[in-house]
Amino acid sequence: MRRRPVATDTMSSDSESDLDFGTDDSNEDPVWHPEENSSEEDENVSDVIRDILLEEEREDMHSDDDDGTRSLHQWSEYVGRHKVFDFVGKKGVQIEISTQASPSDIYSHIVDEALVQFIVDETNRFAEQTIAAKRRSKHARMNQWIPTDSAEIKKFFGLMIWMGLVPLGRMEEYWETKGVYNMALPRTIMSRNRFQVLLSMLHFENNETSSQTNRLRKIEKLIDHLQTNFKALFYPGEDFVIDETLVPWRGRLVFRQYIPNKTHRYGVKLFKLCSTDGYTWALRVYTGKSATGEREVGLAKNVCTELCQGLLNEGRCLFVDNFYTSYELAQSFLQQRTHVVGTLRANKRNLPKEVLLAKLKRGEVISREDNDGIVVLKWKDTRDVRMLSTKHAPVLVPTSNRRSAPVRIQEDSAQPSTSSNPPQATRPRRTTHRLPTKPEAILAYNKGKAGIDLSDQMGSYATTLRKGVKWYRKLGIELLLGTSVVNAWVVYKNVTQTKICIRKFREKLVGELLNMPSSSSRPEQPRTKHHHLKDRLNDSGIKIRRKCSVCYNRITKEKGRVCARKEARQTYTFCEDCPEQPQMCRDCFNQQHK
Structure with missing residues (x-):
């Protein structure tokens, strides 16, 4: 029986196979450190992989295909048999949108009126079903339920996004009227009880007509509607990427996944197709094994083929990590005029063993090419890097000077101890330099693969996700107020040609959803003119002394003009900013312009 490498990570029964999460995944293993892995251990690992691959090769030599012919893949030195495809597909924004x-406005193209009305209908329907079930006390808030509408749902979404910008520990603290949590905004939008009952009744499917065998019945219509809007609004460019992401969830769920190298290790896994600037164009929720316990055969290839529908045969290039990369995927996509670039695992079949088993020194590269122009290469940096590319030649290209700076890869040597205990021996410090050249395929991969990381990073800022007991509601909120907002942000930057951070974009979106007056829409207040006292001079520069006009007018009203001539104060100063520049003493000036 063929031996298989055994995964060292403990995984749930619903996770991927034991080969899904190797140390060669695109996300570097967080517990791996170069200084803790000796060359002796690397030699042992290489020997184990060599034995496994040699055994597979011997089995392949005696195995036949279904038609009785031996399966052979011809690999030779690189001679440049790459296929060149001209990019003829659509890219960028596909709808006429004003630059102003x-x-x-952008968000309404994704979460449009039809989708909002669908959420309103299903939320009202679920509330009626809940009331009819009569599983509540006579004092429950649901007894005063009032059907919602699209205007209220939009305000509800605006409040949810605002709560991500202003995070607090408990939901009730946003409506506190005393203490440090006294915030006026939520109370002006809706009451706390109304917000909480809307959150509990938020629904995306009719429970009475949905299929009980469909694991995604609670969320499928919402996903389909959003994907339709995603694809109608924006198209990726020539390069795009497919990878998985996790929506955090630790509750009970048959297809909950455990991925140890993710920030949130437990959750609902999504396969996403993103552009290089972070726009999510298509997605698929992974639902685990079937009800019979059978695992989907060829999952990685099927996911890529399904998500890429609408982008094939247009000369594009797909970037994937070692979970998806395979010789079969590269062959299939080449037949559909699409390039594939990705990292490789050492145990992949139908690949040249002399490349996978080669022992290289740091900076060396080895490669092979087949008749279709598929190149497999191995390059040695601090670790072995295996790549498959149908587009790039196995050539080394220079990197920037910044990348060639020295990098410390081990801890400092032992320092003198100030305590009475003797110092512990540590490994000496060793410093290495980043290599000045890298294979062209690796540089292109690092650039193309960043799209999905950017999408996840922007979605994590000011996230609206909170703890709950309904997995479909949490996933729906992530898609409506996370992924959709990031997509709207990408389109907004493309349309307006302005640089704006995702947080500022969320702030503007909240203000518009909640109908808050913006600072730019306020009428400009006339500036207060500053008045100044100045000495009145004649043509010769001599000060002119006159009665204070304010004193004179006041005394005239009180005592008459004769008394005013005698009692009004004499002064040299006048206000040059007042009409007619009247003569004023300092006391009257301060009184008039206070």
């Missing part, structure tokens, strides 16, 4: 569009 606001964030809510």
